[in-house]
Amino acid sequence: MKKLLIIFLICLGAYALVSRYPDSFSLNSIKTLLPFSKTELSTSDRALKNAFENKINGFQVGGSGKVIIILPDDNQGSRHQRFILKLESSQTLLIAHNIDLAPKIENLKVDDHVNFYGRYEWNSKGGVIHWTHHDPNGQHEGGWLNHGGKMYQ
Structure with a gap:
């Protein structure tokens, strides 16, 4: 019963807000509140697409993708x-994660989702992300991987 009352109050509040400010709530303005829709790319996907198309190297970037191939x-x-x-843009990235400096993702499987932060280097196949770990010398910005809610850095 409490859940139903909460849902009702949320809907009532939303209705009152939209009724009071109808010009502020068009479908397009609501879309801008979402991180990205199926037809729009995330900021990191756009940055990586631009870097690939223009052969740009050597910048830190974060993003996420689905594992399609696990290499030896x-x-x-x-x-x-x-x-x-x-x-999401269909671009592919090779992740090269230094397992001498950071833990290996032991249970990684095809179709798993991985978030990353590291250094992008251009190649003709989409690019490489490396430095997905801390820098023991403190000379380089550290990166990370996140798989299943666990950080690898």
Whole structure:
């Protein structure tokens, strides 16, 4: 009963607000309150798309995507966990996560969602995100990965 009363009060308040300020609540103005719709890209997807199209390198960026390929770890030199994300824009990114400096995502699977923050480097396949970890020397801005609510940095 309490839930029904709360829902009713929320609807009543919304109705009163829209009735009092009808010009402020067009469909277009409501869309601007949402982070992005299916037809619009997030800010990070737009930045990555621009960087890819213009071959821009070396900037920090955050975003998220769906795992489409899990590659074998690169064990030459510093070890890196590698996988490919597909962004909402359909651009792909190789994630190269240094597992000598940060924990590996052990239970990563295709179709998992991963949030990232790291350094973008251009390549012809969509780009690479690296520095998804802390910098033990304090010379570089640290990055991270988030998978299943757990931070890897």
